[in-house]
Amino acid sequence: MSIVxxxxxxxxxxxxxxxxxxxxxxxxxxxxGDFFGIIGQTGSGKSTLISHFNGLIKVxxxxxxxNGIDLGKKYxxxxxxxxxxxxxxxxxxxxxxxxxxxxxxxxxxxLGLSQxxxxxxxxxxxxxxxxxxxxxxxxxxxxLSGGQMRRVALAGVLAMRPQILVLxxxxxxLDPRGKKEILELIKRVKExxxxxxxxxxxxxxxSAYCNRIAVLGKGKLRGxxxxxxxxxxxxxIDEIGLRLPTPAxxxxxxxERGVPVQGATEDELIKAVLALKGVRDA
Amino acid sequence: MRDVSxxxxxxxxxxxxxxxxxxxxxxxxxxxxxxxxxxxxxxYLRGGGxxxxxxxxAAAAFGIIILFLITxxxxxRVPVLKVLKSIKAVLALVLITAVxxxxxxxxxxxxxxxxxxIINITLEGIISGSTMAIRLFLxxxxxxxxxxxxxxxxxxxxxxxxxxxxSLIKIPVHEIAIIMSIALRLIPTLIExxxxxxxxxxxxxxxxxxxxxxxxxxxxxxxxxxxxxxxFRRADDLAYAMxxxxxxxAKGRTRMKVMKLxxxxxxxxxxxxxxxxxxxxxVYDYFGVAGIVTNWAYSVIA
Amino acid sequence: MSFIEFDNxxxxxxxQTPNAVKAVKNLSLKIEEGDFVALVGHNGSGKSTVAKLINxxxxxxxxxxxxDGMSTADxxxxxxxxxxxxxxxxxxxxxxxxxxxxDDVAFGPENLGLSPDEIRKRxxxxxKSVDMYEYREGAPFRLSGGQKQRVAIAGVLAIKPRAMVxxxxxxxxxxxxxxxxxxxxxxxxxEEKMTVxxxxxxxxxxxxxxxxxxxxxxxLILSGAKKVLTDPLLAAHGLDxxxxxxxxxxxxxxxxxxxxxYTPEELAEEICRSL
Numbered sequence: 115m116s117i118v119x120x121x122x123x124x125x126x127x128x129x130x131x132x133x134x135x136x137x138x139x140x141x142x143x144x145x146x147g148d149f150f151g152i153i154g155q156t157g158s159g160k161s162t163l164i165s166h167f168n169g170l171i172k173v174x175x176x177x178x179x180x181n182g183i184d185l186g187k188k189y190x191x192x193x194x195x196x197x198x199x200x201x202x203x204x205x206x207x208x209x210x211x212x213x214x215x216x217x218x219x220x221x222x223x224x225l226g227l228s229q230x231x232x233x234x235x236x237x238x239x240x241x242x243x244x245x246x247x248x249x250x251x252x253x254x255x256x257x258l259s260g261g262q263m264r265r266v267a268l269a270g271v272l273a274m275r276p277q278i279l280v281l282x283x284x285x286x287x288l289d290p291r292g293k294k295e296i297l298e299l300i301k302r303v304k305e306x307x308x309x310x311x312x313x314x315x316x317x318x319x320x321s322a323y324c325n326r327i328a329v330l331g332k333g334k335l336r337g338x339x340x341x342x343x344x345x346x347x348x349x350x351i352d353e354i355g356l357r358l359p360t361p362a363x364x365x366x367x368x369x370e371r372g373v374p375v376q377g378a379t380e381d382e383l384i385k386a387v388l389a390l391k392g393v394r395d396a
Numbered sequence: 397m398r399d400v401s402x403x404x405x406x407x408x409x410x411x412x413x414x415x416x417x418x419x420x421x422x423x424x425x426x427x428x429x430x431x432x433x434x435x436x437x438x439x440y441l442r443g444g445g446x447x448x449x450x451x452x453x454a455a456a457a458f459g460i461i462i463l464f465l466i467t468x469x470x471x472x473r474v475p476v477l478k479v480l481k482s483i484k485a486v487l488a489l490v491l492i493t494a495v496x497x498x499x500x501x502x503x504x505x506x507x508x509x510x511x512x513x514i515i516n517i518t519l520e521g522i523i524s525g526s527t528m529a530i531r532l533f534l535x536x537x538x539x540x541x542x543x544x545x546x547x548x549x550x551x552x553x554x555x556x557x558x559x560x561x562x563s564l565i566k567i568p569v570h571e572i573a574i575i576m577s578i579a580l581r582l583i584p585t586l587i588e589x590x591x592x593x594x595x596x597x598x599x600x601x602x603x604x605x606x607x608x609x610x611x612x613x614x615x616x617x618x619x620x621x622x623x624x625x626x627x628f629r630r631a632d633d634l635a636y637a638m639x640x641x642x643x644x645x646a647k648g649r650t651r652m653k654v655m656k657l658x659x660x661x662x663x664x665x666x667x668x669x670x671x672x673x674x675x676x677x678x679v680y681d682y683f684g685v686a687g688i689v690t691n692w693a694y695s696v697i698a
Numbered sequence: 699m700s701f702i703e704f705d706n707x708x709x710x711x712x713x714q715t716p717n718a719v720k721a722v723k724n725l726s727l728k729i730e731e732g733d734f735v736a737l738v739g740h741n742g743s744g745k746s747t748v749a750k751l752i753n754x755x756x757x758x759x760x761x762x763x764x765x766d767g768m769s770t771a772d773x774x775x776x777x778x779x780x781x782x783x784x785x786x787x788x789x790x791x792x793x794x795x796x797x798x799x800x801d802d803v804a805f806g807p808e809n810l811g812l813s814p815d816e817i818r819k820r821x822x823x824x825x826k827s828v829d830m831y832e833y834r835e836g837a838p839f840r841l842s843g844g845q846k847q848r849v850a851i852a853g854v855l856a857i858k859p860r861a862m863v864x865x866x867x868x869x870x871x872x873x874x875x876x877x878x879x880x881x882x883x884x885x886x887x888x889e890e891k892m893t894v895x896x897x898x899x900x901x902x903x904x905x906x907x908x909x910x911x912x913x914x915x916x917x918l919i920l921s922g923a924k925k926v927l928t929d930p931l932l933a934a935h936g937l938d939x940x941x942x943x944x945x946x947x948x949x950x951x952x953x954x955x956x957x958x959x960y961t962p963e964e965l966a967e968e969i970c971r972s973l
Contacts (some may be wrong), residue, residue: 170598195601207589208596288741357873383945384945388973391952581796584839637792640784641805652804668915
């Protein structure tokens with residue numbers, strides 16, 4: 115269930131005055147079981163890249179193989195989209211049906227499954243996102259709270275039982291409590307859907323949850339790193355213009371003042387500073 | 397990022413751009429009226445004219461209008477191709493209608509080429525179809541030039557001020573104008589949002605491309621409902637924002653951009669009057685000009 | 699008498715229907731001119747309702763909201779009140795009225811009935827203040843979120859209010875956009891002496907304010923200077939303290955002498971001093 119990307123490029127509106135090269139020769143692989151992060155400034159090509167994964171954008175140049183399916187050749191798009199679930203920003207804006215049950219069932223229904231199958235998956239998905247099926251199934255999605263709506267939208271994608279889940283800024287617009295809840299939810303979902311790809315601007319989130327991170331800048335791939343590799347690499351951070359997670363930022367401020375510490379998380383930083391103090395006191 | 401260029405504003409610093417929007421709107425209306433002053437072949441023949449006379453008058457009248465249009469385009473510094481692009485939208489429709497008219501012409505005809513049942517291919521029919529096509533193309537290009545040289549704000553402002561007398565009989569002119577202006581502002585935003593929603597539903601295997609008309613219409617519900625819901629929310633937000641910025645309708649409201657008629661508008665007025673007069677001259681044969689030209693043409697041909 | 703006062707204010711959405719929600723309960727607070735205030739709380743704590751109560755978009759069902767002595771319940775005062783307090787909302791797309799940026803910024807002054815020259819002057823000044831002057835003849839839909847919010851701020855600035863409320867104005871922006879807005883807001887408070895009321899759920903933004911109000915479930919649970927951010931009551935209501943404060947706590951527990959800090963910069967200073 116991996117995504118293999120080779121020399122992928124994409125140009126919007128080619129041969130017009132609005133031509134824009136969104137992706138430039140991207141090559142990397144998302145392995146099965148990864149909690150994979152994609153970061154980069156607005157306009158770096160992140161959305162264009164993930165839109166390739168479920169076939170919303172046709173491969174223009176290069177090759178892309180998802181789950182063994184070569185997206186450069188003819189393929190069954192329903193099969194692909196059933197395996198690769200995609201959740202866009204503010205997914206609650208796509209809710210439309212009369213009841214929560216029907217909205218969540220939209221995906222499985224489009225896959226052509228039997229009524230019994232659809233029902234089974236709907237129940238499963240709604241429970242998976244932490245909602246009570248019986249309490250919520252007949253309610254209109256529009257009378258739910260913001261947090262509930264987002265969960266229902268997520269359930270709508272999970273009901274397709276994807277093997278790869280792609281999320282574009284899943285915590286956008288949520289307050290800190292809401293953010294934590296959604297991220298923990300996604301972590302739980304990983305047990306059912308082994309591979310997760312997450313775009314985020316929030317460095318604290320990325321460093322806390324992802325095991326590998328791809329950094330995009332102006333359509334080019336700057337590299338794939340682990341969190342500690344990335345946040346210790348000042349060159350890349352500056353080049354891309356990323357915002358460090360707070361502990362790493364403080365560590366950097368200290369290094370600038372001649373205090374040599376590293377720390378990507380709060381605990382790491384506290385330990386490092388205390389250790390240094392211990393050394394200096396001695 | 398879609399580029400919505402249907403008569404979209406083309407920025408340039410030309411004389412036409414600088415004209416008062418109110419004048420431009422009135423000129424376009426006059427232009428459209430002129431186009432319909434030119435009679436159809438059928439009408440002309442039934443009125444006692446000869447085909448040759450019609451060809452001359454119509455050609456001259458359309459010619460004058462085309463000259464006017466070319467002059468306007470030249471003064472506007474908008475590329476001719478941009479203006480011609482506006483025909484694209486109606487091209488298919490007009491051509492099909494013209495062909496139908498040529499093949500099934502039912503008016504008075506003295507030069508029949510081929511007839512079989514209801515199929516009636518005549519010279520009059522060909523001329524009729526051609527003039528209809530020309531008239532419609534010119535009809536589309538005029539307002540297109542207007543929207544290319546006038547910003548939506550100027551247009552709605554201009555309309556609002558022109559329609560001001562209606563507000564005296566309690567028609568809410570200002571409110572209508574601001575509704576139009578906000579609608580224009582929101583069109584690209586709504587299109588973008590519809591795209592996003594469509595993609596989200598596609599990700600859930602929604603199918604927008606296959607099936608007959610009814611199936612496709614039904615498939616749009618998962619896009620239209622969220623769009624409608626978000627539009628209501630948007631309207632609410634916008635109303636709060638407007639109120640917060642001291643909006644209270646037309647009461648006491650002034651404008652940053654003032655509309656003042658200037659010498660350019662006078663030039664435009666003169667040109668439109670000349671054109672109008674020229675058209676009428678050939679249509680109604682003022683001073684017998686049309687008659688003279690027709691006779692000369694016949695003498696040359698015969 | 700304070701510039702903005704809430705006196706025992708309550709407000710219920712959808713009152714007298716089965717979906718009634720009491721969003722604000724007996725809220726009292728005072729804001730002086732020139733203050734940089736942060737109003738923090740979870741989504742649903744009532745803070746956005748407070749924003750709309752300040753300038754009379756919503757009228758309290760109990761209690762009174764006054765701006766410069768005028769009550770928001772008094773319809774005749776609303777125009778004056780809104781001249782004094784502007785609001786920048788959360789969604790960058792839903793605040794713009796016009797198709798051209800300078801026309802949108804002119805919307806406010808036009809409503810005030812100013813002369814065309816005065817409006818032009820204000821629009822140019824407002825756009826320059828938010829560094830968007832070069833975009834003035836362009837259209838809104840090509841801008842980034844941060845840029846759109848800057849234009850929204852310019853639209854409010856052009857009215858020249860004495861106070862500006864930012865209702866979660868950065869929550870839909872990326873980090874670059876957030877920083878742009880926070881920098882401008884800070885500048886407005888320090889240089890133009892504008893009263894700023896920032897409604898946010900980001901504790902690190904709240905740390906930049908001088909006065910902090912904390913809300914939960916429609917009630918004011920804490921108010922005061924920055925020290926409020928480290929009050930244990932916050933945790934009891936499910937709110938975090940700013941990350942810099944948390945790290946400082948951890949260091950203090952480990953025996954280091956760290957003074958009062960709220961931002962990463964302050965913390966770095968203190969650590970250096972203490973080492």
